Amino acid sequence: MLDTLKIKADFPIFKNHSDLIYLDNAATSQKPQSVIDRITKFYSSENANVHRGVYPLSEQASEAYDLARKKVADFINAKSAKEIIFTKGTTDSLNLAAASYGLDNLKPDDEVLMSDFEHHSNFLPWKNVCEKTGATLKILNSDDDGSINQKEWQSKLNKKTKIVAIAHASNVLGTINDIKEISAIVHEVGAVLVVDGAQAIPHLQINVQDLDCDFYAFSGHKMLAPMGIGVLYVKEEILSKMFPYQLGGGMIESVSLDEVVYAEYPEKFEAGTPNVAGAIALVSAIDYLSKIGLSEIRSHEIELSEYLLDGLAKIKKVKLLGSAAPSQRTGLVSFSVEGIHAHDLSDYLAKQGLALRAGFHCAQPLHQSRNCGATLRASYYLYNSEKDLEVLLNNLEKAISYYG
Ligand SMILES: Cc1ncc(COP(=O)(O)O)c(C=O)c1O
Structure with a gap:
């Protein structure tokens, strides 16, 4: 022990x-001293906005923020740092997935599948998107131990299913779902797999390429990092076709009254000033967890x-x-x-x-x-x-x- x-x-x-x-x-x-110190250090001696200034402090903050993205990508074995979008947390990540992917890709005859043990943060955004697009929300009922049996999958998953949104681990039952197995059956019908990783990432070594999920959402604050920083991993081939649902500063190349050229992803999905201190301190949390x-x-x-x-x-x-x-x-x-x-x-x-x-x-x-x-x-x-x-x-x- x-x-x-x-x-x-x-x-x-x-x-x-x-x-x-x-x-x-x-x-x-709770947060270790190293994470607390990292936040203090950022605000005491490194604070500047990112990707905006050309003076040294801003350039250093931008570098540290970009490095944090790379470290998070390595931590979950994403193919590229471009697949990492910084968010406020799992709720924010899942809302982004639902609004930026779900709204644009669901049609009235489509179906979205999720389990009966989803956290409201995974349940409500998809319920809302279904109501807005006319798609049907279907629920997979879990057995007493929290698993979903084959019969349930077979009776609910079909060619109409376009999105399956499921927790890697339930926050009530604790049950860990076999995401690798689930992704194989979900992809067989051509649907995309959205994983709520909030309760898994603090405990399991996550490898998104091995899991082969399309989206993976998590919060920093459940894995020793500060509140207000989270991640949405999106497979690049999907990300490249998504449109941001929040627009504003920091996510454009150029703007005129008639024309907008958006920045490349992932910045395109991070409108406004990001939580730079949070992203940097998330790396300290990852370092602490990795050391243990x-x-x-x-x-x-x-x-x-x-x-x-x-x-x-x-x-x-x-x-x-x-x-x-x-x-x-x-x-x-x-x-x-x-x-x-x-x-x-x-x-x-x-x-x-x-x-x-x-x-x-x-x-x-x-x-x-x-x-x-x-x-x-x-x-x-x-x-x-x-x-x-x-x-x-x-x-x-x-x-x-x-x-x-
Ligand atoms: C399974 C699960 N999903 C989503 C969330 C929402 O996370 P956050 O409040 O950090 O956005 C939680 C939080 O408890 C959770 O346990």
């Missing part, structure tokens, strides 16, 4: 809140999942969502307790220093399809230890006897 005490020492939040047991990493991760090792982080989380799933199975009235197999999950477990509202439980746990999320986790259709109320979600990361989960399990038992 990872040396979590040593890792925790790199995260100032734990010095400032010595009793905090942070188990809400699926919502956002994503495969080490993954093994650590699987051990934590084993421990937590085992502990929860021993507590009466606990009902688990998703797979019982730790290796099929990212670092999260959602569950409910019969007869006790998740908000009451999270309130009780909060008083013991435990930070967990309770509610529908921006995935209300999933909770409706499973016919369950609000759930409690424990999500862990590289700085969490078995001890953190032991404290959770002990206090959960106390909370159940308090309310039960």
Whole structure:
């Protein structure tokens, strides 16, 4: 297992809140000092706008921003840095994909396919685009463990399907989907595959060429980087045919009253001043994760999942969502307790220093399809230890006897 005490020492939040047991990493991760320092350094000694000035400070900021794009491309093994669009986060990325690709390419007889476990950020943009274009939105129902069976794919995926939008990992079930396998069947019918990678990228080494997805969206803030920076990867052959849905400064070659020549992609899709500090600090987050090792982080989380799933199975009235197999999950477990509202439980746990999320986790259709109320979600990361989960399990038992 990872040396979590040593890792925790790199995260100032734990010095400032010595009793905090942070188990809400699926919502956002904490930030290491190196990421915080990088933001401070940018604003203290490097701040200038990019791709606009010809003075040294602006040129250096532009260089650092362009290098960040290259580093992100390398991190997810994109063919080219041109395929990386910086956004505000996953929500922004998916809205861009829906507006710039979906609106222009869907027609009334077309179909868009997505799962019942999508986050609202993946569900709503496609629902909206379907309503505007007259395309039909179809839902793939998942099994109890969060997987989508062959029969479901066969009955819903067909030649009319033009877009399949699916989470790499569900933020409620934790289930990791086999994107490589999915991309093969999606491409067989000529559709494009949009992957919501928000919950996968903090935990798995992503290789977009190997996955063969057409779009891959993620947020920096769930993988140790600051809030407000995200990425939309788009395969170049698709990107070259897309039109930007936001227009303004920074995305043109020339403008006259009669004619506009747009910049090359990806800048064409980044209208306005970008989050330069965020992009540069995202590289520091990638460096930190790479130093610890994503495969080490993954093994650590699987051990934590084993421990937590085992502990929860021993507590009466606990009902688990998703797979019982730790290796099929990212670092999260959602569950409910019969007869006790998740908000009451999270309130009780909060008083013991435990930070967990309770509610529908921006995935209300999933909770409706499973016919369950609000759930409690424990999500862990590289700085969490078995001890953190032991404290959770002990206090959960106390909370159940308090309310039960
Ligand atoms: C699966 C999934 N998709 C999308 C999002 C939205 O991410 P953001 O709020 O960073 O845009 C989240 C956030 O929790 C998520 O878990």
